[in-house]
Amino acid sequence: MRETVTAKDVAKLAGVSQSSVSRVYFEGASVSEKTKKRVKEAAEELGYRPNVYARSLITNQSKIIGLVMKGVQNPFYAQALKRFSSLFKKHGYSVLFVYTNNDEIQQEDVETLLNYNVAGVVVTDATMLFSVGEEFKKNNIPLVFFNRKLSTENFYSVCCNNIDASRSIAKYLLSKGASELVLITGKVDTSTSIEREKGFCEVLDHQKVPYRIYNSDYTYEGGYHTAMTVLKEKRLPSAIFVANDIMAFGVIDALRKNGVRIPEDTKIVGFDNIDMASWPAYELTTWEQPIEEMINETVDYLMNEIASYTGLVRDIEVDGKFIERKTT
Amino acid sequence: MRETVTAKDVAKLAGVSQSSVSRVYFEGASVSEKTKKRVKEAAEELGYRPNVYARSLITNQSKIIGLVMKGVQNPFYAQALKRFSSLFKKHGYSVLFVYTNNDEIQQEDVETLLNYNVAGVVVTDATMLFSVGEEFKKNNIPLVFFNRKLSTENFYSVCCNNIDASRSIAKYLLSKGASELVLITGKVDTSTSIEREKGFCEVLDHQKVPYRIYNSDYTYEGGYHTAMTVLKEKRLPSAIFVANDIMAFGVIDALRKNGVRIPEDTKIVGFDNIDMASWPAYELTTWEQPIEEMINETVDYLMNEIASYTGLVRDIEVDGKFIERKTT
DNA sequence: CTGAAAGCGCTTACAG
DNA sequence: CTGAAAGCGCTTACAG
Numbered sequence: 001m002r003e004t005v006t007a008k009d010v011a012k013l014a015g016v017s018q019s020s021v022s023r024v025y026f027e028g029a030s031v032s033e034k035t036k037k038r039v040k041e042a043a044e045e046l047g048y049r050p051n052v053y054a055r056s057l058i059t060n061q062s063k064i065i066g067l068v069m070k071g072v073q074n075p076f077y078a079q080a081l082k083r084f085s086s087l088f089k090k091h092g093y094s095v096l097f098v099y100t101n102n103d104e105i106q107q108e109d110v111e112t113l114l115n116y117n118v119a120g121v122v123v124t125d126a127t128m129l130f131s132v133g134e135e136f137k138k139n140n141i142p143l144v145f146f147n148r149k150l151s152t153e154n155f156y157s158v159c160c161n162n163i164d165a166s167r168s169i170a171k172y173l174l175s176k177g178a179s180e181l182v183l184i185t186g187k188v189d190t191s192t193s194i195e196r197e198k199g200f201c202e203v204l205d206h207q208k209v210p211y212r213i214y215n216s217d218y219t220y221e222g223g224y225h226t227a228m229t230v231l232k233e234k235r236l237p238s239a240i241f242v243a244n245d246i247m248a249f250g251v252i253d254a255l256r257k258n259g260v261r262i263p264e265d266t267k268i269v270g271f272d273n274i275d276m277a278s279w280p281a282y283e284l285t286t287w288e289q290p291i292e293e294m295i296n297e298t299v300d301y302l303m304n305e306i307a308s309y310t311g312l313v314r315d316i317e318v319d320g321k322f323i324e325r326k327t328t
Numbered sequence: 329m330r331e332t333v334t335a336k337d338v339a340k341l342a343g344v345s346q347s348s349v350s351r352v353y354f355e356g357a358s359v360s361e362k363t364k365k366r367v368k369e370a371a372e373e374l375g376y377r378p379n380v381y382a383r384s385l386i387t388n389q390s391k392i393i394g395l396v397m398k399g400v401q402n403p404f405y406a407q408a409l410k411r412f413s414s415l416f417k418k419h420g421y422s423v424l425f426v427y428t429n430n431d432e433i434q435q436e437d438v439e440t441l442l443n444y445n446v447a448g449v450v451v452t453d454a455t456m457l458f459s460v461g462e463e464f465k466k467n468n469i470p471l472v473f474f475n476r477k478l479s480t481e482n483f484y485s486v487c488c489n490n491i492d493a494s495r496s497i498a499k500y501l502l503s504k505g506a507s508e509l510v511l512i513t514g515k516v517d518t519s520t521s522i523e524r525e526k527g528f529c530e531v532l533d534h535q536k537v538p539y540r541i542y543n544s545d546y547t548y549e550g551g552y553h554t555a556m557t558v559l560k561e562k563r564l565p566s567a568i569f570v571a572n573d574i575m576a577f578g579v580i581d582a583l584r585k586n587g588v589r590i591p592e593d594t595k596i597v598g599f600d601n602i603d604m605a606s607w608p609a610y611e612l613t614t615w616e617q618p619i620e621e622m623i624n625e626t627v628d629y630l631m632n633e634i635a636s637y638t639g640l641v642r643d644i645e646v647d648g649k650f651i652e653r654k655t656t
Numbered sequence: 657c658t659g660a661a662a663g664c665g666c667t668t669a670c671a672g
Numbered sequence: 673c674t675g676a677a678a679g680c681g682c683t684t685a686c687a688g
Contacts, residue, residue: 004388006665017675022667029667032673052443053384054666058680060332062381067425072406073603082400085427094440097395097425099413112422115380220607253608275401279548280581281609334681345659350683357683360657382682386664 005048014042025050056117065302066113066121068098068105074218074246075274076289077124080146083295084122091303093119100126103189110135120302122146127189130154142305144298147289149191149315158297160289161317162192166199168322169241169269169287174207176267176328178239181211184226184251186218186243193218196243196271212237216247223250231258239267239328245274245286252282252327268327273320283326290318333376342370353378384445393630394441394449396426396433402546402574403602404617405452408474411623412450419631421447428454431515438463448630450474455517458482470633472626475617477519477643486625488617489645490520494527496650497569497597497615502535504595504656506567509539512554512579514546514571521546524571524599540565544575551578559586567595567656573602573614580610580655596655601648611654618646 007021016035023029024039056062065088071077088095098109105128120142136143145157183200186193204211216222242248248270273288297316335349344363351357352367384390393416399405416423426437433456448470464471473485514521532539544550570576576598601616625644
């Protein structure tokens with residue numbers, strides 16, 4: 001049987017009341033140093049550990065953050081997972097990991113989050129029905145979309161400045177003499193893909209430079225296949241902007257396999273600057289997402305809202321930077 | 329304020345006792361279809377959700393599995409994370425994700441797991457003090473080491489049959505005419521690296537084929553640097569067995585960068601068969617870890633132990649298979 | 657099958 | 673600062 005030492009047991013051994021024991025473990029309660037010491041000693045001896053369930057039942061609060069994630073396979077999100085976990089731990093929170101297979105958070109997952117009365121939630125690469133978001137609001141649970149933005153401006157989101165970034169990429173490619181371009185998008189309904197397309201095309205339209213758009217899906221395989229499609233057409237573009245790095249690797253591999261030299265025959269630019277982008281096999285020119293800053297912004301917001309809920313809604317955009325390597 | 333509908337409220341609306349409401353939501357309790365229906369309707373109307381904290385407080389059980397992971401950056405573990413999450417969800421369990429930066433699980437993380445009274449824990453790529461393991465045992469919490477094995481045979485573990493696998497790899501390389509070999513190990517104190525070294529060397533020793541061992545760390549960068557060291561020596565080995573795929577990519581990149589042709593000048597074999605191994609940039613010959621089976625074994629054990637704790641201890645080994653691609 | 661009641665291990669007014 | 677007591681929202685014997 002699971003041994004269970006309670007505050008009462010500790011109280012008896014320490015010769016104080018159960019309430020005093022409780023106060024020693026409850027932040028902000030007032031206890032004298034003397035009883036604190038006595039309690040700690042007794043607790044140590046007995047192996048006492050406050051019961052989080054009893055505590056949560058009373059305080060109606062938890063020390064858990066819900067982290068909703070789909071694309072763990074993309075190193076960008078793996079990195080995010082790592083940093084979020086470390087940071088939340090530092091703040092005293094544990095993470096309830098909710099893997100969602102669908103683009104949209106399922107009701108089942110929402111129930112889980114609500115059941116555990118999570119202190120806050122971060123959604124990294126999924127969308128959510130409007131009504132679902134309202135459920136969190138109704139319960140005063142802060143929620144932030146990380147690297148994603150909902151069209152209904154009703155939630156807090158933290159992204160990189162995708163539009164400016166892709167404008168810069170377009171300008172850079174033009175300055176390199178690109179005269180006919182291709183854009184390979186990510187999943188078409190994601191905010192990141194939409195914005196990267198917008199900034200990129202805006203500049204090209206303005207300069208009256210011709211370009212073609214191919215819709216893909218943010219995966220290596222998607223990039224690979226899309227590149228094959230591009231190859232089937234007669235003209236090879238002078239440059240390709242691929243909406244994320246992992247897809248760009250697929251594009252590069254497909255192109256190379258077909259004898260296309262990079263950057264001589266065509267230039268490639270990715271987006272994210274994941275670790276792999278600097279690998280000798282790729283040395284990909286890309287846009288660095290300021291992941292650390294983005295995560296800090298996310299966690300700061302969450303911690304503030306947990307401390308005192310305001311329901312503040314904003315779209316935060318952090319600037320990244322261009323990283324030139326050997327694919328351009 | 330967070331709205332809070334309790335069983336009492338539902339009871340009043342449904343015209344039954346609070347206990348009956350409780351029984352409707354407690355698996356195994358006996359309730360008539362009639363009251364069940366009435367309760368469900370009232371609950372629906374009020375938006376009732378049983379409080380998991382109150383439930384856990386009483387039952388002294390939780391529906392949470394602790395998943396301890398370090399190497400999220402390695403696609404092998406990202407894949408595992410994904411599958412574990414899906415599977416546990418299917419079984420009605422949520423996952424408490426515990427990221428550990430150290431090779432060894434820290435006391436702080438153990439406290440978290442114990443505080444939440446997790447139903448079970450899986451440790452994927454970290455080790456643990458013996459005493460820590462005992463703490464879980466004392467609380468009848470089943471624990472399994474996934475893709476890792478402790479030398480003290482006191483825990484349940486699920487691995488691929490590393491020794492047989494690396495024996496096969498050595499034999500294969502010999503059959504391909506390799507006459508002087510190199511082994512690049514993973515982190516030296518991990519069971520997987522130790523076993524892969526053991527199986528590989530055993531065959532070579534037996535055949536009296538010369539080889540050299542270089543210790544590395546299971547990361548891309550480690551593989552890259554180790555390969556550079558290998559290159560500094562005069563003779564290029566005719567084949568290199570790299571203890572995991574991600575490291576093998578680093579080795580390949582370093583070698584290619586220095587004009588070494590693969591497989592003409594030297595052959596490379598990895599281990600894991602992560603998705604990337606089939607990418608055109610690498611097309612790595614490797615050993616496929618039966619990850620799906622390994623995960624199923626892990627989850628099955630955990631679910632059985634949760635249903636009725638036996639404390640069974642065993643080292644499970646699942647066979648993988650050789651995947652020949654273009655690096656040999 | 658159902659209800660009244662005790663109790664899980666805490667927090668938190670309320671007095672002192 | 674401290675203790676006695678109420679109560680958080682459930683589960684679970686115990687009767688009926």
